[in-house]
Amino acid sequence: MKTPPIVSPQEWDAARSRLLQAEKQLTRARDALAAQRRRMPWQAVEQEYAFDGPGGRRSLPDLFDGRRQLVVYRAFFEPGVTGWPDHACPGCSMVADHIGNLAHLNARDTTLVLASRAPQPEIERVKERMGWSMPWYTITDGFDTDFGVDEWHGTNAFIRDGDRVFRTYFINARGDEALGSTWSYLDMTALGRQETWEDSPEGYPQTPPYEWWNWHDEYGTTERAEPTG
Template identity: 55%
Template sequence: MNHPPIVPTEDWQEAVNTLRVHEKALTRQLDAVAAARRRLPMTPVEQDYVFEGPSGPASLTDLFQGRRQLIVYTFMWHGVDAVCSGCSMFTDNVGHPAHLNARDVTLALTSHGPLDDLLALRRRMGWALPWYSSLNNSFNADMGTVDGFALNVFLRADDRIFRTYTTTARGVERLGSNWSFLDLAPYGRQETWEDSPEGWPQTRPYQWWRLHDEYDTTKDPS
């Protein structure tokens, strides 16, 4: 098997410094794309979807769990004998949800499959994300996928639900960290360095960060 060329440390550091210029440029470009995403318009969700969840029927509003922002990953489902390895890798990469929750964001899975099968896989994989069956509604098709996968973002405002963003294919490939999900949310990371529209909630960076068991979960997110 081949490997990178071997050079003295000084030459290696010079090469790293040259690459770092491109990495920093990409970081700034991603920040600019996230700022543009926060300025997207949104469209109302008129359908009154009913999902099946562990506690019984659940509306799209219920999926928010009292928060204002909701990210839904539609996990491709072709049965227990053909579990999607790509969707499983995506779900394996998801960080602890407490950090998203602290920024008024809920992340949930939906699939066009029987709830018992979904929850059995959830237990097997040790996943903590809430998972709902969309087997008896048109959510998947309405949100850009029938038998495939997609990610959609929603906002609750004025007692209505709006769709703010959607992506699929390689658009979900780089996701997994809490930062990457917050960059998709309509309010972003909500930190003062961000380029956001006037009136967006923002606090100083680092100040809201906690160990995931130290957030105040008694506070009503609504």
């Protein structure tokens, strides 16, 4: 293995400062891309879809669980997929392992769920084995075909306006590799992080950054973590 040059602390700091400028440019570019997502046209979901869940049959609006936004990751766990019946596919399992505590997404009026074609008993069994707790539903119709995830994994974002549901964005292939944190999921939604620094269309919900952050077991209480650092 041919290593990079070995330098002094001063030279290392200078090299790091040069790279930091490129990293900041990348951060600003990601913010600009997220702002474009918030201005994407919406696709009306006119067809009804049905999913099986632990509590029985659920519609697509039901998956929102009363919140305004919904993110659906199509995980491949079903007969014919590598790992069946003991595991979901290796890549989808890695995505599941990287999902953070969902209380933070929920605090931004956003629900995240997984969907596969495996029956619920198999899904519950693999969730218990792998230590996963996210909502995970069974696709029963053409949802996966209609939203581009019948042959490959992908993540769709939806929003509700009253009783109507709209598709707002879609990320798949290597784009899914960057997902997993609260921030990455919010950045793909129509409403974004909902913070005042964001470039969002007029009237979008926004609050000051940091002020909504909380311990994941304290959302909805009067207790709130005070940001430090």
